[in-house]
Amino acid sequence: MAEHDLRLRVDGRDVEVPAGHSVAAALANLRLPARRSIRGHARAPLCGMGICFECRVTIDGKRLVRACMVECKDGMEVLTRDG
């Protein structure tokens, strides 16, 4: 699709996302949780504005990154389940 102009790698899988979307929005559109809690439960964004850390993921090797505060970039590598 024309609007899908970026490629992310999420947990080893290539996905296409529109430019300008946050990583949190991209994961939610893919129906993917951002992380597993320490007791193993799926978690997804709560606050959407950088407060709650529920959307934290690993991006390009950096841990504890709030997915709602980062825009998708072409070639970005995102790992979920790294609570």
Next chain:
Amino acid sequence: MDELDCEVLVVGAGPAGVAAAATAAECGRDVLVVDDNRHPGGQIWRRSVATGTPSIAERWLGRAQSAGARFAFPLRIADAHDPTRLVAVGDDGPIALRCEQLVLALGASERFLPFPGWTIPGVCGVGGLQALVKQGLAIRGQRVAIAGSGPLLLAVAASLREHGACVLGIFEQAPRSRVRRFGLGLLARPGKLAHGLGLLNRLRGVPRHHDAWPTRVEVRGSSLRATFRTTHGERTLDVDWLAAGFGLVPNVDVAALLGCRIEDERVVVDEFTRTTIPDVFAVGETIGIAGVEAALSDGITAGLACAGRDADARRAARARYRERRFGDALARTYALRDELRALAAPDTVICRCEDTPIADLAHCADAREAKLLARCGMGPCQGRVCGPALAFLRGWSRDSVRPPLVPLTFSELSALDEPPCR
């Protein structure tokens, strides 16, 4: 460590911060604005992937920029040695910020209350869902229920509906009679009244409940089954999203770290928005939830006061006080009801970072003990979700604020000129 110097440092690029920056810069002060977000605007002026930045935000940002105010994003305050020496962290690691005067426009976050199922993906904040949609979340055709308290419920419901969401119901915990009285009070504020009536018009056909709140959420196939307590008994809806937020709480972390007096969850200021610490001002939702017009009046007042224009600042403060009265009416109308203290079941998680069930707090007397005995508030959010919840549920004041205000990596820590631990 790199350093940015300025005369006036504004922390937060929402309406209050931008108004302070524009006003101070127009008075000739050298102003730097920093914000944790990648784009200015804060929450209410948040840029939307679909529709861009609201025009009023563009106007204020344009004013600030043409007056010479500088902006640096994303930078999040991690430490404050004193009001003139702060440390922020951005994409390239920590940076020192030096200033003569500090304006704290830290904004607010939602108060979330635990109820069974509130941690299931698809349950999020009201402002939270709005923010995600602005970030690109596809909401068209999705079934949404909106619950909690405050005018934000209506604003977000109207916006989501215009983005194509099916809003199945709005569940406001405040009594209908109080909300009606609040509405009548708006007769004295034609602008706000018109805005409110406009919202109701945009929400025509959406069921609006009062004296109603969510009691639990369960997963049912690919949907969420949300149950609400209403005046007509239990009501159940199958939805894709449940947005639940119980009002807003001022963000006060940097002010608390500097030792500014905080009462009733907000930073205490005088007529000129001066905090109890010299040369530290606080504006907008940080000093109490009162909406965007209050934030703008606060910002103008602070900007004038920073420039030593006391007579003008005093005039600006008059508008500020009128807007602050609106905030008092909001607080009275949307005060949270006692029944909400009993929503959580014993196994309901209170600290989402540490998965602490609320039953584990049975023997804790305050927020400090909750940390020490049950790890509640010890995760990366540093108690920013469970803290405001427990302030309401238990009447516990927030535990002391200590640096760093954000989780730092070892490389960020090692790049600091001074350690955060004191």
